[in-house]
Amino acid sequence: MAKGDPAKARIERATELFARLQNEGATGEDREAAAIWRREAAENEQAWQEVAALWAFLGEARHEPLLASMRARTQDNIASVPASAASRRWLPMALASCLIGLICAPVIWWSLHQKDDPGVKAAPAMARDGYMRQIYASDVGQRRIVSLSDGSTIELNSGSEVMVAFSSHRRDVRLVKGQALFSVSKDKSRPFVVDTGALKVIAVGTAFDVRRGQDGADITTMEGLVRVEPHVRSAALQPTLVPAGSKLSMLCDTLKVGKVDVRKETIWTRGLIVFDGRCLSDVAEEMNRYSQRKLTVSPSAANLTISGTFQASNALAFARTLQQQGLIEMDDTGREIRLSAQSPAVMTHALCRRKKI
Structure with missing residues (x-):
């Protein structure tokens, strides 16, 4: 020890x-x-x-x-x-x-505790065979752009972490947690592979967004074409192509691909967050990804439906907006922001399906 x-x-x-x-x-x-x-x-x-x-x-x-x-x-x-x-x-x-x-070992040089950049968890190391590794991370409420040695870039969302490993014949990235947008430099001799734990996303030259959740992952393709391969295959989990303008979601051991508004899916890169008829309990859970000061929602307000575009990292402004609209009462304790129903008359008791990713 x-x-x-x-x-x-x-x-x-x-x-x-x-x-x-x-x-x-x-x-x-x-x-x-x-x-x-x-x-x-x-x-x-x-x-x-x-x-x-x-x-x-x-x-x-x-x-x-x-x-x-x-x-x-x-x-x-x-x-x-x-x-x-x-x-x-x-x-x-x-x-x-x-x-x-x-x-x-020199081949990896796992120096986790010598940080010149607070967002870099390991110093880069190049072995004699060309193998290189690096860990990058973003804090809660922070977004950061990482430029890789091959010309590709990774934009990390709040509270995210990736592990990058390049060799002479492939480019591997493991999304340890959170969400990242990848803009991949073309190199047919070295596929660019992102591993989420449950899925592998394979690209040559393209742009795509990956979000890792507890039970699955979301992959949105902005440019080009990516191939998604589940680590464990079944009748419902097979290699799938995701073209530009489409999103693949994995949840409960199933894959679903559909057309999406790419600008809305990647609006987080501008520090914004969009909700379209989401229950307040889900909205608070999503907002809490971006802020150290957390939102808590009383059962009386949990099913209030929320739509709109908000600053992702400003939970207080979000709560004040709802309060000003007469939708909730707010109690700011300094450590957390408590939301409760203002009046039963304005509550919308819609069924709320919990989303985990």
Whole structure:
């Protein structure tokens, strides 16, 4: 364990717990220990997500010469250990040591804690085989544009994070959380692939928006054509083409593609947010993505329908607008803004379907 460096210690602990779960002998106690540790602190969950993202990228980069060599040596070491030792706790610890080694290796140079740019979580590293990785993030209420080495750009929405990995034959991006708009530079020899965890979005030269949710993802194509491939395929989950002016939504293990107003779908890039007949409970949940000061909605006002265009990061102005229109009462505590019904006569009791993405 890294003494004196809590951030590094969290990464090492996350790596150890994560590696245990990759072992076929993982027990219920292992899973419970990981779940408890992740819930203990937001920093723990962040470290877990960073290790999981690296693990996923290592799978994508398995053919890179340096990684292939390191993996082969590790497998040889594991094979040389007596079965009696490997059958206990040695194998998960060996996997953890291997992963920590990869985190610190020159091929990736996982320097998470040396930040010149507050939105950059890892310094760039170029290995001798041309492999490069970088993590970029935006704070709540912040939007930022990232220029990549190939000429592509990524615009991050509020509270978003991406992990970028470029090699000599492909360009990989993992959307760890949130939403991002990708403007991809054309390079037929290196496909540009965005991984949301459940889906892969593959493009050569195009512009598209990806939003990751708890149970799925939304992909909107502004220019060109993208191919969406589910990680797990079924009769309802098959590779799908999404042309310009269309949006693909994945929710509850189904894919749906339809025409959309691209300007409205990407209006967040101008700091705005649009609602068209959405229930106030859903609207507050969406507004809270953009502001440190959260909106809370009483049950009496939850089903009030809201339509209009608002400043995404100004929750107070949004609440005052509703109050001025006589729709709600507002209580600003300084830490949160509480919304409640002003009068039952103005409430619209429409059915409210909760959207999670």
